[in-house]
Amino acid sequence: MNKPRVSFFREYRTILIFFLVMLVLPFIIGLFEGSTPELVWNNQGTYSKFIQGLLIEIFILALFAMSYDLLFGITGLLSFGHAMFFASAAYATGMLLKFTSFPFWVVLVLIFVLSVAQALLFSLVLPRVKGITFALVTLGMASVFHIVVTSTDLSKYTGSDVGLQGYPVPAFFNASAEKLRFYLIALFILVVTYILYKSFVKSPTGRVCVAIRENEGRAMMLGFNTANFKILAMIISSFTAAVAGTLHALYQPAIIPSIADLGFTVTGLLIVLIGGVGTLSGAIIGAFVYKLLDFGLRRFIGEGASFFLGAVYVVFVLFIPYGIVGTWMVRRLGWNQACKQGWQRLLRVFKSPPKD
């Protein structure tokens, strides 16, 4: 009666196809603009490089959103402070590169430590507050961070409103000289993270995280010390967001404080909602939709695009609560049912558990 075990390639077919397509895409785009694969390989080809840049941003966003989905979609924790995990890693990267002469691997180790420390900080309040209250507490903590990085007193270190600029990026990760390399690194990290996340969800630990999302009280009754599992999910998520933040700092010429505000957390949440809560692959698809819409509309409508985008997202979330991947997975239900059940599912996060 057990489900047959499927091979690795079978199981991860879709993401592997995605990987291959993304691998050859820069070269195919190069062909369209008349650059040979060799030229693209040597970082020539204006249009191909432009697309690579756009995709790098999408990959980073996807990584950030996926880390959010692990908390929100898999473990059922609603955080409004997720941007802090990303932004603190970005700022730490920039500041350590600018003000210290640590080798890059030391920088990475420090960022890892920092990400774990933040996860533990958020976890401190976990046993005491749940649902929307937890979200507000995390928002409070992240707001403090945002205030610190924008404070003019510290502008010497953080650049305050203008952002942190002029930090030296290690040659290996220098995207302006070696864009294709950076593109491949970002792609590789995204695909590996996705596969690791997927196996996490199927692991004994991951199953407990899902159980916590479904009904934490019952998971506790079954004998799981749920606090430990939530802290673990928090650490994994925080670390992944930190990886995304580090990539962001290395890729962008400057680190601006808007990545630390609530808006950026909402971006992560929105991407997850568009792609499909709890699906993980939805984070990738959502990031594509979000970035391409954002980019396209800004190009054609200009700054007025924000309002229009907002409307699109509201309508999207209202009528497709399962998101793109989620709706595909429940396609047999029909739209009406999918809409109703999708909403029930989303709203569960806000409800306190039933008392017996």
Added chain:
Amino acid sequence: MMANEFLFETVNLSKHFGALAAVDDVNLQIRRNTLHAIIGPNGAGKTTLFNLLSGNLKPTSGKVFYNGNDITGQPIHRMIHIGIGRSFQITNVFPNLTVFENIRLASQAMEKGNFRFLTDASRLKKCEERAWAVAEKVGLKEKAFSPARMLPHGDQRKLELGMILAPDPSVLLLDEPTAGMAAEQVPELIKLIREVQADGNKTVVLVEHNMNVVMSISDTITVMNLGKKLAEGSPEQITSNKEVQTAYLGGLYEL
């Protein structure tokens, strides 16, 4: 003295909700390897008493002893590991997970290896086998892969029972396991409970409204009313107890 004869013992146990004493100074002893029923009208405090025994609620005063040890105030997640399993009057499962996964998680909790991130959960072979065995026992094997929320009510009650059987606890606190079940399904479930109790050397504490069932399967019956213990004894003693009859049985239930 406590350790031998009684598996569970409460001492002056009380739980107040504001001014209401839902459980009021209850001294209850539950003999090892027996089936002990707790009956009483709605609002008598049976579920609250269960919540105190299972650690879901902290008592206002009094203590709970299990195997002679004071377990008052133990964290909920410890309970199953010391042998106390509990099922709920209102079905309390993981609605979007499959029947199998619900039961499998219940047995996974008893395993080492809950902190493994990258191996598939299905590699925990013992758990898988246990879950299949339990699914079969409660008659849900055919529905193993449907989501729990899609089950009809009677099957949800069976799942609730499956989730308490999977970890194989030594005491089962069953809060109205047949609540809302179709009448023809009740005997089957009761038979199962009796079987589990008898051939597993287990202690069962049961809240049940069906008097025929209670009278036929219980070793001991405790009658509760308004948070207090009204009477206690064998089914025969309870049936013939005048106080019980006037205060409770005669009014609400047909014997």
